[in-house]
Amino acid sequence: MSLPEVSFEAARSLVATACLALDEEDFCSFLACCSDDFHYTIRVHSPELRRDMTWLEHDLAGMQGLLEGVRDHLRRQGRLLRHLGASVLVEASAQHTVLDTSVLVLHTDLEGVTRVWAAGRYRDAVAAGADGARLLNRRVQLHTRDLGTGSHVPI
């Protein structure tokens, strides 16, 4: 039995759900949005080196380990909010639906001050699974290169 194609709307909804889960640091819910073959990368172009760099790369098990360890670490106080902009359909096939979505990540500190922390784009591949649509691949192409004190939580 072949699985149905994932519609643009369903894919976009999954991307939004995954973002909300990360915003809430509900990592179990985020991982539930990912397929067993999930692959995650953060890529950044360096004009200094005149090449692309990889700043984070994990499969599902790697992401699981990364996220499980977050609570143990010293990190910047406050919370992140991922604001999704427009999505465009890049590819739709029986295998997957690929969306390109702009994203801004805002940081709000403990005094309630909000600043833009990062800007970039998600390139998400979404595939149908037995239990619904799942993220097959997420590539974050960051425009922001100065991430201040960094983050233990992925974008």
Add this chain to the structure above:
Amino acid sequence: MSARNEAGWRAAPALPRDYWVPGSVYTQPDIFALERREIFGRTWRFACHESELPEPGDYRCVEHAGLDLFLLRGPDGLVRCFFNACSHRGARLLSAPSGNARKITCFYHLWTYDSRGRCIGIPRAEGYSRAGIGKSQLGLREVRCESHLGLLFINLDDEAPPLEDYLDGALAPFDSILRSGPLEVFHFSRTVLDCNWKAWHETNMDLYHEYMHVVLRQTQVNAMPMEDRALQVFANGHGGSGRLRAAYDGYRGFKGRGSDEVPPLPGTTATEFLFSILFSGSAVLSRGTVMRIDTVSPQGPDRTVLEMRGLGIKGEPQEHRRIRERHHNQYWGPFGRNVPEDMLAAESCARSFSGTTANHQLIAREEALTGQDDAILRNFYREWSRHTGVEWDCDAGARS
């Protein structure tokens, strides 16, 4: 045992002068101006790695001591460094962080310079001949530039001693890596930190803060007996370590890192950890499979640009590079488990000193150059005082 009142809190510690540092050295504008002139204006500073300028004409812009500079590889293969300003009206010559230029033409009035900094073109130059000036007097300001095994250093002081004399062997632990063949920078990040440059650099010199990092508590603190760790201090304020060990399996997600999943850098092993601290603001580290170089560019007493580089083996297979990038990112990337926490610590101390909530810091650990001895920090501050002339004593204030 009790908490202290104001007098007790502000009192200088009953320690030798070089066992503590007053907070004012992080905050006073006049001390910052002294540092710029007497330290950053006179000492060798790491600028970039030669792999960032592989071809003739390749250039790399850098900031140093409040100056815009660029390094350029000439057709003769030599890398030279210049002020990034036109001799004419001072316009910035190169604005991209890197690129390739066989000759450099100012966008403003099209004055042109060659790779040796000579002025080779002035439109309608005869207009200046009446004033008695010409191309021969209008070259760029060249800055001294020397290489140590591919690491390019610059010095604003035309009379400074040669780089190798200055290093005093502080990079010797890295010789086998650096001599083994070409390395390549694969990671570069630039971050503005809200702290004094020394607060960042202390995170490189202070081993005692290992306890702050979960990842170091689980992979480093117990990887070898503290008394077997060898630390070193060198002339000119440099420091470093002998060959330390890490036990990567101790941290969830790092399993396999200590094995042969990728060849270690030549001359080291997958589980070795070593570092060299260079006065004034650079550190070179190796974690077996990957190298890191960080360097500071102070912008003000409370603002520091930090540049981080990750290095691997040039021309290595893509799969090796991916693993090496992963190893780099695990500790040192912006999403890593180590460096972001160091940045938080540096900014936290800066906040306390900028408001004078904190009065001084202690660098008084003595462990006979083993374990988590503060000797590297003391050596750094002795050299810092020698350059700046700033001293402090029982009045707990720094003075020059």
